Structure formats: C-alpha cells, structure tokens
Amino acid sequence: MALEKNVLRMNAGDGESSYAKNSRFQKASLLRSSKLLEDSTNEYGINAFPQCFSLADLGCSSGPNSLLAVTTIIANVRALCREKDIPAPEFQVFLNDLPDNDFNTIFKTLKPSYSSSPVNGKGDALGDDCFVAGVPGSFYTRLFPSRSLHFVHSSNSVHWLSQVPVNLEKNGENIFIAKASPPGICEAYSDQYTRDFSTFLRLRSHEITTNGRMVLTFQGRSSADPSDSSCCILYEMLAKSLQDMSKQGFISAADICSFNIPFYSPTTDEVKAIIETEGSFHIEELQSYKNDIEIQATNRDTLCRIMAKQIRAINEPMLIAHFGNTFMDELFEQYAKELNEHLSKERIEHLDIVISLTRKSD
Amino acid sequence: MALEKNVLRMNAGDGESSYAKNSRFQKASLLRSSKLLEDSTNEYGINAFPQCFSLADLGCSSGPNSLLAVTTIIANVRALCREKDIPAPEFQVFLNDLPDNDFNTIFKTLKPSYSSSPVNGKGDALGDDCFVAGVPGSFYTRLFPSRSLHFVHSSNSVHWLSQVPVNLEKNGENIFIAKASPPGICEAYSDQYTRDFSTFLRLRSHEITTNGRMVLTFQGRSSADPSDSSCCILYEMLAKSLQDMSKQGFISAADICSFNIPFYSPTTDEVKAIIETEGSFHIEELQSYKNDIEIQATNRDTLCRIMAKQIRAINEPMLIAHFGNTFMDELFEQYAKELNEHLSKERIEHLDIVISLTRKSD
Numbered sequence: 001m002a003l004e005k006n007v008l009r010m011n012a013g014d015g016e017s018s019y020a021k022n023s024r025f026q027k028a029s030l031l032r033s034s035k036l037l038e039d040s041t042n043e044y045g046i047n048a049f050p051q052c053f054s055l056a057d058l059g060c061s062s063g064p065n066s067l068l069a070v071t072t073i074i075a076n077v078r079a080l081c082r083e084k085d086i087p088a089p090e091f092q093v094f095l096n097d098l099p100d101n102d103f104n105t106i107f108k109t110l111k112p113s114y115s116s117s118p119v120n121g122k123g124d125a126l127g128d129d130c131f132v133a134g135v136p137g138s139f140y141t142r143l144f145p146s147r148s149l150h151f152v153h154s155s156n157s158v159h160w161l162s163q164v165p166v167n168l169e170k171n172g173e174n175i176f177i178a179k180a181s182p183p184g185i186c187e188a189y190s191d192q193y194t195r196d197f198s199t200f201l202r203l204r205s206h207e208i209t210t211n212g213r214m215v216l217t218f219q220g221r222s223s224a225d226p227s228d229s230s231c232c233i234l235y236e237m238l239a240k241s242l243q244d245m246s247k248q249g250f251i252s253a254a255d256i257c258s259f260n261i262p263f264y265s266p267t268t269d270e271v272k273a274i275i276e277t278e279g280s281f282h283i284e285e286l287q288s289y290k291n292d293i294e295i296q297a298t299n300r301d302t303l304c305r306i307m308a309k310q311i312r313a314i315n316e317p318m319l320i321a322h323f324g325n326t327f328m329d330e331l332f333e334q335y336a337k338e339l340n341e342h343l344s345k346e347r348i349e350h351l352d353i354v355i356s357l358t359r360k361s362d
Numbered sequence: 363m364a365l366e367k368n369v370l371r372m373n374a375g376d377g378e379s380s381y382a383k384n385s386r387f388q389k390a391s392l393l394r395s396s397k398l399l400e401d402s403t404n405e406y407g408i409n410a411f412p413q414c415f416s417l418a419d420l421g422c423s424s425g426p427n428s429l430l431a432v433t434t435i436i437a438n439v440r441a442l443c444r445e446k447d448i449p450a451p452e453f454q455v456f457l458n459d460l461p462d463n464d465f466n467t468i469f470k471t472l473k474p475s476y477s478s479s480p481v482n483g484k485g486d487a488l489g490d491d492c493f494v495a496g497v498p499g500s501f502y503t504r505l506f507p508s509r510s511l512h513f514v515h516s517s518n519s520v521h522w523l524s525q526v527p528v529n530l531e532k533n534g535e536n537i538f539i540a541k542a543s544p545p546g547i548c549e550a551y552s553d554q555y556t557r558d559f560s561t562f563l564r565l566r567s568h569e570i571t572t573n574g575r576m577v578l579t580f581q582g583r584s585s586a587d588p589s590d591s592s593c594c595i596l597y598e599m600l601a602k603s604l605q606d607m608s609k610q611g612f613i614s615a616a617d618i619c620s621f622n623i624p625f626y627s628p629t630t631d632e633v634k635a636i637i638e639t640e641g642s643f644h645i646e647e648l649q650s651y652k653n654d655i656e657i658q659a660t661n662r663d664t665l666c667r668i669m670a671k672q673i674r675a676i677n678e679p680m681l682i683a684h685f686g687n688t689f690m691d692e693l694f695e696q697y698a699k700e701l702n703e704h705l706s707k708e709r710i711e712h713l714d715i716v717i718s719l720t721r722k723s724d
Contacts, residue, residue, distance in 0.1 A: 051508070052507040052508070052510065090507045090508060091507075092506075092507050092510070094495060099469045099470050099472060100466075100470060102466065103465050103466055103469060103496060104462075104464065104465055104466045107461045107465060107496070107498035108461050108462060108498075110461060110498060110499075128504065131497070131504070131505060131506055131507055132497070132498070133456060133495035133496060133497045134465060134469070134495060134496040134497075134498070135493070135494070135495045135496075136469035136470075136472060136494070136496070137472075142490065142493070143493060144454075144493055145413075145414040145452045145453075145454050145493055146413070146414070146452060148414065148454070
C-alpha cells in the first residue's frame with residue numbers, strides 16, 4: 001500500500017501539538033552532527049567553492065529546525081572563505097519535504113517581504129546572497145535537475161520508508177517490528193528499507209555534482225536483532241496504547257491489525273552494505289551515537305509528557321488518517337502512562353547514525 | 363508606508379471568495395499573451411537550449427493560473443525540440459510570490475508525492491524532467507542567484523507597487539488616482555511606479571543570463587491622463603462603496619482618507635522609457651490589447667457579480683488589514699450595484715500590455 005499523500009508529515013502550524021513546538025530531540029541530534037557537517041563543508045571547499053553553492057535539506061519539516069542545518073552550513077562556508085581570504089559564494093538553498101508539509105509557515109518566517117535587508121536573527125543568518133526555495137515532493141522521487149546540487153543534508157528523515165512494507169498481514173496487533181512479531185515481519189521491513197535507501201542514493205547520485213557531498217543523520221539500531229527493545233519499544237508502547245483504546249471501544253482490533261508504521265532503523269553494517277552495493281557514493285565518515293532518553297531530563301513525569309507530545313507530533317497525521325480523529329488526547333495520555341511505567345524499570349536508548357558521503361565521479 | 367507583510371496577496375485557499383475561484387479575467391490575459399510567449403521561447407532556443415532550462419514565474423499566486431504560463435512555456439520548448447529532433451532540456455521551474463501567498467495549496471496540486479509518474483493533467487503537463495520549487499519573496503528584492511535564470515515570466519503582477527506612494531495625504535476619500543484627485547497625486551503614483559519598475563528590471567538583470575528572455579503582462583492605460591476613467595473607474599467605484607460603508611457607520615471617513623491602493627497602470631510610452639533608461643534589456647516586442655469588460659458576458663447581472671468577486675479576491679486582504687473584517691459582504695454587494703449602474707451607462711475598457719525583453723550582454 002502506497003502511503004496516502006497527506007499522511008506522512010509532521011503536525012503543521014505552531015500550536016501545542018505541532019512539530020514546530022515538539023522537536024527538541026531532533027534538534028539535539030542535529031546539533032550533535034554539526035561538527036561532521038562542518039568538516040564536510042570544509043573538505044568540499046578545499047579547492048574553491050562554486051560561484052553559487054547549491055544545497056538542499058531533504059525532509060526539512062516546518063519549525064525551528066527547518067533552517068538549522070542550512071544556517072550552519074552557510075556559516076561554515078562563510079567562515080572558511082574569510083579564513084582563506086576569498087569571496088564567499090552565493091547560496092541557493094532548497095528546502096524539501098512532502099507536498100503536505102507546512103511550507104507556508106516556513107516561508108513566512110524566512111525574511112521580510114519588502115526589504116532585502118535582514119532585520120531579524122533568521123534574516124541575519126541567511127543574508128542577502130542566500131536564495132531560498134521550497135521543493136515539494138518525496139525524496140524517493142527525483143527532485144532536482146541533473147548534477148545541480150553541491151551539498152545535500154538530511155536529518156531525521158531517511159528512516160521513513162516510501163510505503164508500509166507489503167506482507168505484514170501476520171503482524172497482528174503489532175504496529176511495527178515487535179518482540180511478538182511472527183517470522184517474516186523483520187525481513188519485510190528490512191527489504192523495504194534496502195530498496196528505499198538504494199533508491200534514495202541512486203536518485204541523489206543523479207542530482208549531486210561529482211565530488212558533491214551528502215550528510216545524513218537518521219535513527220539506527222545497535223543490536224543485530226531488529227526486534228530488540230532499544231529500537232522497538234516506543235512503537236510497542238504505542239501499539240499497547242492503541243490496544244487500550246480498542247478495549248475502551250474507540251477502535252476495533254481489526255483497525256489495529258491493518259495499521260503499521262513505515263519506519264526502519266538499520267544497523268551501521270546494513271547502511272554500509274547498501275551504500276557499497278549501490279556504488280555511487282564513497283563513505284567519508286560513519287558515526288553513531290547512543291541517545292539515552294532517561295538522562296535528558298531529571299523529572300520523569302515531565303520527560304514522559306514531552307516524549308508523548310513528540311511522538312504525537314510525528315505520528316498523529318498517520319494515526320488520524322487510519323483511525324479517525326476522536327481519541328488522540330486519550331491515546332497520548334495513555335502513551336505517557338505506558339512510557340512512565342517503562343522508564344521506572346529501564347532506560348530507553350536509541351542510536352543516531354551520521355554519515356558523510358562523497359559523490360564518486362562516473 | 364511600506365506594505366505590511368500579509369497585505370498584498372490574493373485571497374488564499376479554494377473557497378467561494380478565493381483568488382483560485384475568481385481569476386478568470388487574469389486567465390484570459392494569460393491566454394492572450396501565449397503567442398508572444400511561444401515566439402519568445404522559440405527565439406531563445408534558436409541555437410540550443412541549455413541542459414537545464416531554468417524559468418521563473420513571478421507573482422504566480424495560487425490557483426488554476428499558477429502553472430498556466432509555465433506549462434505553456436515547457437510545452438513550447440518540448441515541441442520545438444521535437445521539431446528540430448534534438449533532446450529536450452530538463453526544466454527547473456521557480457514559482458515566486460510573496461511569503462504570504464498560499465504555496466501549500468499550489469504544492470498539493472503539483473503531483474503525487476510517492477510516484478514520479480504523472481497521474482493527472484498537471485503531472486502530465488509538467489512531466490518527470492521538470493523540477494518545481496516555490497520561491498517566497500517580493501520581486502522588488504533579489505530572489506535568485508546571479509545569472510541563474512534563462513526565462514522569466516510574470517502576468518498580472520508588476521502593476522502592483524512595492525508600497526503605497528508617499529505624499530498622498532491630499533487624496534481625501536479617493537483610494538487611487540481619481541478624477542477628483544488634487545494635483546500631485548498622479549505624480550506621486552507615477553514616480554513610485556518608475557522607481558519600482560526600474561528596480562524590478564535592475565534586479566532581474568542580475569538574475570537572468572545574457573540573452574535570457576523575459577515576458578511580462580500587466581495592466582496599462584491607453585490615455586495619457588492617468589485619471590482617465592478607463593484606468594480608474596474600478597477603484598473609483600470601490601471608493602464610492604467604501605464611502606457608502608462610512609455612511610452606514612461601518613467605518614469613518616478618516617479611515618478611507620488613510621487608505622490608498624498600491625497599483626499603477628502605465629502607458630506603453632512610460633514603460634518603454636523606463637526600460638530604455640534602465641538599460642539592461644532590449645525590447646523585442648511590445649503589444650497592447652484593449653479589454654472590453656462589457657462584451658465578456660451577455661448577462662450584466664452575472665457579469666457584475668463575477669467582477670465584484672474578482673475585485674474582492676484581489677483586494678480583500680488589503681481592505682481587511684486596514685478596515686477590519688466586519689463588512690466585506692456588504693461592501694462587495696454595494697460594489698456590484700455600483701458596477702451594474704455604471705455598466706448600464708458605459709463600458710469599462712482597460713489595457714493589457716505585453717512585453718518581450720532580452721537581457722543585453724554586459
């Protein structure tokens with residue numbers, strides 16, 4: 001089943017449940033990758049930057065993180081040019097996400113419409129020689145002309161699959177790979193991921209110039225077992241919460257059985273193997289970081305409320321498209337409780353993978 | 363007074379009062395310029411098109427017209443390439459409008475998000491080798507990197523000024539140049555237009571490649587007198603309708619006195635003079651067409667309702683920003699009456715100017 005157009009996107013606007021207000025963990029992983037981002041731009045510019053440095057952020061979403069990587073890259077390039085005493089290039093920045101992403105909100109915060117002078121922090125950071133465009137579309141399709149990009153960045157996006165894997169009928173009331181998933185489910189997910197990530201690399205290889213760079217940050221897993229608790233627990237708890245909604249009569253068990261999350265967290269070995277098999281990119285650097293959710297807050301109640309809001313901001317459009325919009329408050333209240341109970345017994349750890357790639361010459 | 367960010371834009375969405383549903387006259391003028399658009403692209407391609415043909419539509423708005431010029435240009439280029447038996451280029455299309463334009467609505471209608479195959483008329487028209495981006499910003503600022511565009515198109519947009527002209531205090535309850543305007547008002551408008559259109563040309567000259575083309579369609583006037591009825595009557599009737607609202611107690615006369623429309627319709631001579639003085643572009647063609655509004659519908663009542671909706675779709679955000687949102691239905695009911703009365707006595711004629719320009723070499 002291909003995903004519906006309006007399903008896989010973050011919650012829009014800037015309200016209480018919006019992604020814009022609930023994306024601080026994503027910000028943390030973005031900030032953690034900034035050193036590698038800096039190294040990567042610096043290496044790109046060892047000889048010289050082109051007259052116009054063209055960069056894309058894939059899966060930019062809408063909110064305070066949308067411009068974070070872009071402003072970091074641009075600041076790096078400018079600093080390097082100052083250091084080498086050469087003129088900085090112009091910048092063409094493409095912010096990409098699915099067509100249902102809230103581009104209007106991003107565009108309104110970019111810069112004042114009737115003046116080319118920067119008047120606020122964002123304007124300052126981007127500057128007059130930086131030209132921003134929004135590009136609607138899935139990064140599992142071509143998005144840019146051939147060999148038109150010098151730098152591609154994507155954070156917290158390529159762990160989303162192009163579609164829910166096929167052959168998940170036996171997954172029952174699990175909504176993702178789970179300890180209780182029968183044989184074949186893990187394979188269905190990993191096959192879909194291999195196809196999708198290969199497609200992603202192949203499409204980008206057409207769009208990126210020779211020696212162009214790509215830095216990707218996404219969720220991975222440290223265990224060889226895809227049903228290991230560290231990578232499944234958040235969705236196992238969401239499945240449990242949905243089952244609770246079913247007991248309360250909001251939905252049927254059959255509704256849950258036909259719902260699965262189009263997400264996959266690979267190991268670093270899987271990622272390396274796909275990149276090498278696809279063959280267009282050279283791996284400059286591959287790093288992974290363990291994120292211990294427990295240590296990010298001292299107060300567990302507060303942490304659970306924040307986490308539940310984050311999971312809601314990311315998954316709510318998908319949930320509403322499948323189950324309707326009648327019990328989201330109850331669902332995520334239950335989710336916060338499940339989370340609290342779990343965290344009273346054990347920590348939740350997940351892995352961030354960061355890779356820096358160079359486009360090989362043909 | 364610089365225009366507020368959220369004021370000069372068409373009504374969003376696709377509801378009853380939206381620009382999307384009320385832009386058939388704009389479509390008519392777009393269609394009329396399509397021959398010149400075709401000639402212009404063909405001439406551009408006399409030698410060969412670049413590997414990626416980069417085109418921008420400035421003031422694309424949101425609705426069925428947003429992609430009309432772009433699809434026309436692309437179809438022309440493809441037809442020419444077939445005729446000459448050379449491969450068609452890839453296309454990079456930039457749709458520009460102010461940051462408050464409804465880009466989300468355009469993006470959602472572009473093409474399916476999870477397939478690169480065209481599935482509807484629009485997808486068909488654009489095709490897989492056509493990459494669309496939205497560019498938020500005023501065309502009175504730089505929008506694109508230096509020498510990055512091959513073709514620029516703008517329809518029904520460059521008659522909008524960057525701001526309400528200064529020194530309009532004496533214009534009283536007129537909201538635009540009017541027969542009753544005192545001396546100095548016409549000059550304030552034409553000075554602002556000269557500055558704005560010169561700025562527009564200068565900025566585009568940085569962005570367009572040598573020999574790159576630009577086709578602009580906008581409202582002009584046939585009379586040397588800027589207060590001639592043909593170019594002022596629509597806003598004179600809006601002023602009258604506002605005065606009626608003042609009599610009914612919705613607003614004060616002072617509210618009307620501080621409101622003026624940032625619009626100007628030049629003569630062809632004015633346009634030529636500005637282009638020649640600015641100096642970056644060579645005029646390939648300058649055409650003008652008289653639009654007789656009366657003959658566009660057989661039933662005057664229907665015509666007046668349509669016209670009032672069109673004027674509302676274009677001006678409502680500006681009116682609401684100044685007067686508030688309490689009497690728009692009443693205002694445009696009154697406007698339709700004024701229009702009906704006027705059309706019972708005389709026709710309304712306005713002028714469309716279409717120019718085709720080539721960027722000179724430095």
